[in-house]
Amino acid sequence: MNLETVYLLEKQIEHYKKELSKLVTINGNNLLHPNVIELSQRIDHLLILYWELTYLNNKKKRK
Structure with a gap:
Protein backbone atom coordinates (compact mmCIF):
# COMPACT_ATOMS: atom_id res chain seq x y z
CA MET A 1 0.00 0.00 0.00
CA ASN A 2 1.23 3.42 -0.81
CA LEU A 20 -19.25 19.38 6.62
CA SER A 21 -19.39 20.77 10.14
CA LYS A 22 -19.41 24.32 8.76
CA LEU A 23 -22.09 23.47 6.19
CA VAL A 24 -24.36 21.89 8.79
CA THR A 25 -24.03 24.97 10.99
CA ILE A 26 -24.61 27.38 8.10
CA ASN A 27 -27.73 25.47 7.03
CA GLY A 28 -29.29 25.47 10.50
CA ASN A 29 -28.39 21.86 11.33
CA ASN A 30 -30.41 20.71 8.32
CA LEU A 31 -28.84 17.34 7.51
CA LEU A 32 -31.08 17.00 4.45
CA HIS A 33 -29.76 20.13 2.74
CA PRO A 34 -28.43 19.15 -0.72
CA ASN A 35 -24.95 20.57 -0.04
CA VAL A 36 -24.70 18.65 3.22
CA ILE A 37 -25.80 15.42 1.54
CA GLU A 38 -23.32 15.88 -1.31
CA LEU A 39 -20.38 16.46 1.01
CA SER A 40 -21.42 13.54 3.21
CA GLN A 41 -21.39 11.30 0.15
CA ARG A 42 -17.89 12.50 -0.76
CA ILE A 43 -16.69 11.64 2.72
CA ASP A 44 -18.35 8.21 2.47
CA HIS A 45 -16.57 7.56 -0.81
CA LEU A 46 -13.19 8.56 0.64
CA LEU A 47 -13.75 6.39 3.70
CA ILE A 48 -14.53 3.41 1.50
CA LEU A 49 -11.34 3.96 -0.49
CA TYR A 50 -9.37 4.32 2.72
CA TRP A 51 -10.72 1.11 4.21
CA GLU A 52 -10.24 -0.80 0.96
CA LEU A 53 -6.59 0.24 0.87
CA THR A 54 -6.15 -0.70 4.50
CA LYS A 60 -0.90 -8.69 1.66
CA LYS A 61 0.85 -8.72 5.02
CA ARG A 62 -0.85 -11.98 6.01
CA LYS A 63 0.40 -13.85 2.95
Missing part, protein backbone atom coordinates in the same frame (compact mmCIF):
# COMPACT_ATOMS: atom_id res chain seq x y z
CA LEU A 3 1.54 5.25 2.51
CA GLU A 4 1.48 8.60 0.75
CA THR A 5 -1.93 7.76 -0.73
CA VAL A 6 -3.28 6.80 2.68
CA TYR A 7 -1.88 9.98 4.22
CA LEU A 8 -3.48 12.12 1.50
CA LEU A 9 -6.80 10.33 1.94
CA GLU A 10 -6.68 10.93 5.70
CA LYS A 11 -5.97 14.64 5.15
CA GLN A 12 -8.75 14.96 2.61
CA ILE A 13 -11.22 13.20 4.91
CA GLU A 14 -10.30 15.53 7.78
CA HIS A 15 -10.71 18.57 5.53
CA TYR A 16 -14.14 17.42 4.32
CA LYS A 17 -15.25 16.68 7.89
CA LYS A 18 -14.43 20.28 8.88
CA GLU A 19 -16.25 21.59 5.82
CA TYR A 55 -7.84 -4.07 3.96
CA LEU A 56 -5.71 -4.86 0.92
CA ASN A 57 -2.56 -3.90 2.78
CA ASN A 58 -3.46 -6.16 5.71
CA LYS A 59 -4.33 -8.98 3.34
